[in-house]
Amino acid sequence: MARDYGRSSAFRPGLLAGKAALVTGGGTGIGLAIARELLTLGCDVSIVSRSAVKLDAALDALRRDGACVGRARAQPCNVRSEADVRGAVAGALEAFGRLDFLVNNGGGQFISPAADLSANGFRAVVETNLLGTFLACREAFTQYMREHGGAIVNITMVNRNGFPRMAHSGAARAGVLNLARSLATEWASSGVRINCVAPGIVYTPSGFENYGAMGEPFLNAVTPAVPCKRLGTAEEVASAVVWLLSEGAAYVTGQELSVDGGLSLVGYPFPLADTGEHSAFPVYGDAAVLPPAARL
Numbered sequence: 664m665a666r667d668y669g670r671s672s673a674f675r676p677g678l679l680a681g682k683a684a685l686v687t688g689g690g691t692g693i694g695l696a697i698a699r700e701l702l703t704l705g706c707d708v709s710i711v712s713r714s715a716v717k718l719d720a721a722l723d724a725l726r727r728d729g730a731c732v733g734r735a736r737a738q739p740c741n742v743r744s745e746a747d748v749r750g751a752v753a754g755a756l757e758a759f760g761r762l763d764f765l766v767n768n769g770g771g772q773f774i775s776p777a778a779d780l781s782a783n784g785f786r787a788v789v790e791t792n793l794l795g796t797f798l799a800c801r802e803a804f805t806q807y808m809r810e811h812g813g814a815i816v817n818i819t820m821v822n823r824n825g826f827p828r829m830a831h832s833g834a835a836r837a838g839v840l841n842l843a844r845s846l847a848t849e850w851a852s853s854g855v856r857i858n859c860v861a862p863g864i865v866y867t868p869s870g871f872e873n874y875g876a877m878g879e880p881f882l883n884a885v886t887p888a889v890p891c892k893r894l895g896t897a898e899e900v901a902s903a904v905v906w907l908l909s910e911g912a913a914y915v916t917g918q919e920l921s922v923d924g925g926l927s928l929v930g931y932p933f934p935l936a937d938t939g940e941h942s943a944f945p946v947y948g949d950a951a952v953l954p955p956a957a958r959l
C-alpha cells in the first residue's frame with residue numbers, strides 16, 4: 664500500500680523552513696527519501712547525480728507530492744568530477760541563496776573478490792565514495808559554510824570489520840569517516856558540524872538492481888543475520904540524517920551513527936560458507952586435537 668510519507672515524518676512541521684540543502688544521489692533510494700524528508704520539513708533541496716533521467720523522474724515525483732513544502736531543483740553532476748561538483752554547489756547557491764546542509768549520499772560499488780579488482784575498478788569506487796565526498800565538502804565549505812556555518816552528513820556503511828568482497832568500498836567508506844573526523848575539528852570554528860550515517864542493509868529497489876540476479880538470494884540469506892530480522896527502509900536512514908542536520912544535534916560532530924537494526928553488533932552479513940576450502944590456514948600446536956566439526 665502506498666504510504667503517506669509526509670504525514671508520517673517523525674519531526675515537527677516547518678522544522679527546517681528557510682534552510683537549503685544539497686543531496687548527492689538524491690534521485691533514487693536513500694537519497695530520494697532524504698530529499699523528500701527535508702522538503703516535507705520546509706527545506707529547499709537541490710538533488711544531484713549523474714543521470715538526468717533519474718533526476719527528472721525524482722523531481723517530478725517530489726513536485727507532485729503535496730507533503731513536500733520546500734522548493735526542489737535538480738542538476739546533473741558526477742561527484743568524481745571536480746568541475747561538476749564545483750558547479751553543483753554554485754548552482755544550489757544561485758537557486759536558493761544559501762546552503763545550510765550537505766548530504767553526501769551518492770555512491771556505491773560492485774561485488775568482487777579483492778584479488779580480481781583492477782586498479783581502475785578500485786579507483787572508480789574510491790573516487791566515487793571518498794574523493795566525491797571530499798570535493799563536495801570542500802566546495803560547500805569554501806563557497807558558503809566557511810562564512811555561514813552548516814551541517815554535513817555523509818552516508819557510509821556498516822563497515823567496522825571491513826567488507827569482504829567489497830574491499831574497495833569498505834576502504835573508501837572508512838576513509839570518509841576519518842575525513843569527517845578531521846573536518847569536524849578543522850571546521851568547528853566556522854560553525855560546521857560533520858557526521859556520518861552508516862546504513863546496514865536497507866532495501867532500495869534502485870540499489871539492489873545494481874546486483875542483478877545475486878540480489879534475491881542475498882536478501883534471503885542476509886535477513887536472518889540482522890538482529891531485528893528485517894532489512895531497513897530508506898526512510899529510517901533519512902530520519903537519522905535529518906536529526907543530525909537539525910539543531911537538536913548541535914553538540915554532535917565527527918561521529919558515525921549506525922542505522923542497521925543491530926547488524927553491527929553481530930558482524931558480517933554474508934554467508935561465509937562459500938569462501939573456499941581453508942586447509943591452507945596455518946595452525947600452531949596440535950591440530951589433531953581439534954575434532955572434525957571444529958575445523959571445516
Ligand SMILES: CCCCCCCCC/C=C/C(=O)SCCNC(=O)CCNC(=O)[C@H](O)C(C)(C)COP(=O)(O)OP(=O)(O)OC[C@H]1O[C@@H](n2cnc3c(N)ncnc32)[C@H](O)[C@@H]1OP(=O)(O)O
Nearest residue numbers: 770771772773781783784787788791870873874877878881
Ligand atoms: C549479492 C547481492 C549483494 C548485495 C550487497 C549488499 C551490500 C549492502 C551494503 C551496500 C548497499 C549499497 O551500496 S546499494 C547501492 C548500490 N548502488 C550503486 O552502487 C550505484 C552506483 N554504482 C556505480 O555506479 C558503480 O558501481 C561504480 C563502480 C561506483 C561506478 O561505475 P562506472 O561504470 O562509472 O565505473 P567506470 O569508471 O566506468 O569503471 C571503472 C572500473 O570499474 C569496473 N566495474 C564497474 N562495475 C563493475 C562490476 N559490476 N563488476 C566488475 N567490475 C566493474 C569496470 O570494469 C572498470 O574497470 P576496468 O575494466 O579495469 O577498466
Ligand SMILES: NC(=O)C1=CN([C@@H]2O[C@H](COP(=O)(O)OP(=O)(O)OC[C@H]3O[C@@H](n4cnc5c(N)ncnc54)[C@H](OP(=O)(O)O)[C@@H]3O)[C@@H](O)[C@H]2O)C=CC1
Nearest residue numbers: 688691692693712713714741742769770771820865869870
Ligand atoms: N541500500 C543499502 O543497503 C546501503 C546503501 N549504502 C549507500 O547509500 C547510498 C545510497 O544507496 P541506495 O539508495 O541504496 O542506492 P542507489 O543506487 O539508489 O543510490 C546511489 C545513488 O548515487 C548516485 N551516484 C552514483 N555514482 C554517482 C556519481 N559518480 N556522481 C553522482 N551521483 C552518483 C546514483 O545516481 P546516478 O546513477 O544518477 O548517478 C544514485 O542516485 C550509496 O552511497 C550506497 O552505497 C550504504 C550501505 C547500505
